[in-house]
Amino acid sequence: MDVAHCYLEGNADAVEFCPHEGYQHVLAASTYTLQEGDQPSRAGSISLFDVNAEKGNLELFHRVDTAGIFDIKWSPVGGNVGPLLAQADADGYLKIYSLEGRSDGEEGSRGGLLNAVSGEKISSSMCLFLDWNPSATSISVGLSDGSVSIISLVESGIETLQEWKAHDFELWTTCFDFQQPQLVYTGSDDCKFSCWDMRDSPAQMVFQNSKVHKMGVCCIAKSRCDPNIILTGSYDEYLRVWDLRSISRPVNETSVCLGGGVWRIKHHPFVSGLVLAACMHNGFAIVKIGGEKPEVVETYNQHGSLAYGADWQKDKLLPVGKTKSTIVATCSFYDRLLRIWMPKSDICCI
Numbered sequence: 001m002d003v004a005h006c007y008l009e010g011n012a013d014a015v016e017f018c019p020h021e022g023y024q025h026v027l028a029a030s031t032y033t034l035q036e037g038d039q040p041s042r043a044g045s046i047s048l049f050d051v052n053a054e055k056g057n058l059e060l061f062h063r064v065d066t067a068g069i070f071d072i073k074w075s076p077v078g079g080n081v082g083p084l085l086a087q088a089d090a091d092g093y094l095k096i097y098s099l100e101g102r103s104d105g106e107e108g109s110r111g112g113l114l115n116a117v118s119g120e121k122i123s124s125s126m127c128l129f130l131d132w133n134p135s136a137t138s139i140s141v142g143l144s145d146g147s148v149s150i151i152s153l154v155e156s157g158i159e160t161l162q163e164w165k166a167h168d169f170e171l172w173t174t175c176f177d178f179q180q181p182q183l184v185y186t187g188s189d190d191c192k193f194s195c196w197d198m199r200d201s202p203a204q205m206v207f208q209n210s211k212v213h214k215m216g217v218c219c220i221a222k223s224r225c226d227p228n229i230i231l232t233g234s235y236d237e238y239l240r241v242w243d244l245r246s247i248s249r250p251v252n253e254t255s256v257c258l259g260g261g262v263w264r265i266k267h268h269p270f271v272s273g274l275v276l277a278a279c280m281h282n283g284f285a286i287v288k289i290g291g292e293k294p295e296v297v298e299t300y301n302q303h304g305s306l307a308y309g310a311d312w313q314k315d316k317l318l319p320v321g322k323t324k325s326t327i328v329a330t331c332s333f334y335d336r337l338l339r340i341w342m343p344k345s346d347i348c349c350i
Contacts, residue, residue, distance in 0.1 A: 001320060001325075001341060001342045001344065002302065002339065002340075002341050003053045003056055003058070003327070003340040003341055003342060004051075004053075004056055004057065004058035004339075004340045005058070005337060005338060005339040005340065006049075006058055006060070006337075006338050007335075007336050007337055007338070008029060008031050008045070008047060008331070008336045008337075008338055009031065009045060009063075009336070010031030010032065010033040010043065010044060010045055010336065011031055011032055011033050011333045011334060011336060012029060012030075012031055012308065012309060012331035012332060012333060012336050012337065012338055013030060013031065013032050013069065013070065013071075013308045013309055013331070013333055014028075014029065014030045014069065014070075014071055014072050014308065014309040014331070015027060015028070015029045015030075015309035015310065015311050015329040015330065015331050015338065016028045016029075016072055016073060016074055016085075016309075016311050017051075017074075017311050017312065017313045017314055017327075017329060018074050018083050018085075018099065018314075019074055019076065019077050019269070019314040020074070020075075020077055020082065020083040020099075021077070023083050023099060024313060024314050024315040025050055025051050025052065025313075025315070026048060026049070026050065026051075026083075026099065027048070027049040027050075027051050027311075027313075027329050027340075028046055028047070028048055028049075028072055028074070028085055029046070029047045029049065029309070029329075029331060029338050030044060030045065030046050030047075030066075030069040030071075030072045030087070030309075031044050031045045031047075031068075031069065031336070032044050032068040032069050032070060032090065033068060034068070042067060042068030042089075042090040042091070043065070043066075043067065043068055044065075044066045044067055044068040044069040044089065044090070045063055045064065045065050045066055045069075046063070046064050046066060046069065046072065046085070046087065046097075046113065047060055047062070047063045048060070048061055048062040048063070048099075048112055048113065049061070049338075051313065051327065051329070051340055053313075053318060053327045053340065053342065054318065058338075058340055061111070061112065062111070062112025062113060064097075064112075064113055066087060066089060066095075067089040067090050067091040067093065068089060068090035068091075069087055069088070069089050069090075070088050070089065070090065070126065070127060070128045070129065071087075071088040071127075071128065071129045071130050072085060072086065072087050072088075072130075073085070073086050073130055073131065073132055074086075075132055075136040076132050076134055076136055078134065078135070078136070079132075079134075079135050079136025079137065080135075080136070081136050081153075082098065082099070083098070083099035084096050084097065084098055084099070084117065084136070085097045085099060085113060086130050086132065086139055087119075087130075088127035088128065088129060088130040088141055088142075089126075089127055090126045090127075091121065091126075092121050092122060092123040092124055092125060092126060092127055092143075093119055093120065093121050093122070093127065094119065094120065094122050094127055094130065094139065094141055094151055094158065095116045095118070095119030096116060096117045096118050096119065096153070096158070097113035097114075097115075097116050097117060098113070098114070098117045099111065099112075099113065100112065100113075100114060118153070118157035118158045119157075119158075120157065120158055122141065122149055122151060122158075122160060123141075123143050123145075123147070123149065123163075125143040125144040125145040125147070126143065126144040127141050127142075127143060127144075128142045128143065128144055128170060128171060128172055129141070129142040129171070129172060129173050129174055130142075130174070131174050131175050131176055131184075132176070133176045133181045134176065134178050134181055135181070136153070137152065137153055138150055138151060138152050138153070138161065138176075139151045139153070139158075140174040140175075140176060140184050141174070142170075142171035142172060142173060142174045142186065142188075143171055144170050144171070145165075145170075146165055146166060146167035146168055146169055146170065146171050146188060146190070147163055147164060147165050147166060147171065148163070148164065148166045148171055148174055148184070148186055148196075149162070149163040150162040150163070150184070150198060150203075162198060162201055162202060162203060164196075164202040164203055166186045166188070166194060166196065167186065167188030167189075167190050167192055167194070168188070168190040168192075169188055169189035169190045169216070170188060170189040170216075171186055171187070171188045171189075172187055172188060172189060172216060172217065172218050172219070173186065173187040173217065173218060173219045173220050174186050174187075174220070175220040175221065175222055175230075176222075177222055178222055178224055178227075179227040182197060182198050182199050183195055183196065183197060183198070183206065184196050184198060184203070185220045185222070185230065186220075187213075187216075187217025187218065187219070187220050187232060188216065188217055189216035189217075190210075190216070191210060191213045191214065191215060191216060191217065191234075192208055192209065192210045192213075192217065193208070193209045193210075193212070193213060193217050193220070193232055194206075194207065194208040194209075195207050195208075195247070195250075206247060206248060207247065207248050207249060207250060209250065209252075212240065212252050213232070213234045213236060213238075213240075214234070214236040215234055215235035215236040215261075216234065216235045217232055217233075217234050218233050218234055218235060218261060218262060218263050218264075219232065219233040219262060219263060219264050219265050220232050220233075220265075221233075221265040221266065221267055221275070223267060224267060225272040225273075226272075227244070228243055228244050228245045229241060229242070229243065229244070229289075230242045230244055230250070231265050231275065231289065233261075233262025233263065233264070233265050233277065234261070234262055235261040235262075235280075236261075237257050237258055237259060237260055237261060237262065237279075237282075238255045238256065238257055238258070238262065239255060239256050239258055239262050239265065239275075239277060239287060239294060240252050240254075240255040241253055241254045241255065241289055241294060254292070254293050254294055255294065256287065256293065256294035256295070256296065258277055258279045258282060258285050258287070258296070259279060259281075259282035260279035260280040260281040260282030260283070260307065261279065261280035261281065262277055262278070262279055262280075263278045263279070263280050263306075263307070263308055264277065264278040264308065264309065264310050265277050266310055266311055266312055268312055268326065268347070269312055269313075269314045269326075271326075271347055271348070271350070272290070273288055273289050273290035274286065274287070274288055274289075274347070274350055275287050275289055276310050276311070276312055276328060277310070278307045278308055278309060278310040278330070279307055280306050280307055280308070281306065281307075282301075282307070283299055283300055283301035283302075283303060283307050284299065284300040284301075284303075284307050284310055284328075284330050285298070285299050285300075286298040286299075286300075286343055286345065286350075288350055297345055297350055298343050298344060298345045300328075300330065300341060300343075302339060302341070303330065303331075303332035303335065303337055303339065304332065304335045304337070305332040305333050305334040305335040305337070306332055306333040306334060307330065307332055308331060308332065308333050309329070309330060309331035310328070310329070310330045310331075311328070311329050312326050312327070312328060313326060313327035313328070313329070315327065317347060317348065318342065320342055320344070322346075323344075323345070323346035323347075323348075323349075324346060324347055324348050325342040325343050325344075325345070325346070325347050326342070326343065326347055327340060327341075327342060328340070328341050328342065328343065
């Protein structure tokens with residue numbers, strides 16, 4: 001069920017609902033626009049929206065201009081910090097903003113991202129992807145030269161703990177292990193899916209699989225509920241489920257073709273075995289990964305361009321007729337479209 005939509009001022013590539021209590025109605029959306037000419041540049045922005053699905057409202061309350069953004073992520077719940085939004089951009093910067101005001105108890109107030117809490121140019125290469133560790137003390141960043149950087153948050157700002165050449169081409173995705181945060185997973189345009197142990201410096205390879213993915217690895221998502229399950233998405237259009245019980249030799253047990261390059265995967269915040277996928281040329285899909293084989297339970301094709309950004313709202317289930325559902329945000333690149341919708345399926349019964 002469609003709730004609301006709007007158009008952004010640049011090519012839309014990422015959407016992220018804030019997970020922190022009191023701010024779960026806040027949605028961040030980012031853009032990346034290549035401005036061609038004699039002196040080409042990459043421009044971007046972060047927009048903050050207040051989402052109220054029950055009233056059908058999608059209200060923009062803050063916007064900041066940036067360099068072209070490849071990824072944004074809110075800090076996880078459970079760390080010793082409030083809501084922080086991290087940005088990875090085309091100029092090689094990692095920036096971190098603090099969210100101020102606009103909590104559920106302050107509906108009349110205005111808030112937003114003021115100045116960046118910290119931000120530094122961490123590489124001469126482009127920053128393509130970022131992931132927070134579970135305690136919100138470190139961030140892994142994938143770089144366009146195939147390297148991965150581990151950045152630590154300190155009182156004075158940020159500092160690089162480690163950086164190593166992990167892949168031969170663009171490193172599209174990184175992922176900390178929730179249960180074993182000393183491990184970080186990486187995926188790249190070289191079709192390799194790897195795991196690294198950061199207790200050594202430089203980090204030591206735990207495994208590297210170069211045979212299963214037929215094209216570049218775009219995204220990796222570790223299950224919070226099952227420590228033995230991790231998902232990968234690839235340009236080859238497959239969502240794959242891996243068994244990590246033998247950490248040095250993970251097994252690709254099952255897979256499902258989603259009809260488009262699998263650019264993003266998001267686990268449902270509290271329904272185990274349910275994921276949301278952005279499938280580039282084939283819209284968005286909700287996939288059930290429990291059971292013998294992954295199953296597509298619903299698709300959403302109301303976008304007219306590359307499906308890039310997708311996220312679940314981290315809030316309570318809402319009634320839709322006789323069923324219950326979760327708010328979803330999706331965005332598409334060239335048409336600059338942001339949509340808020342609710343799956344038709346009964347989330348509780350999937």
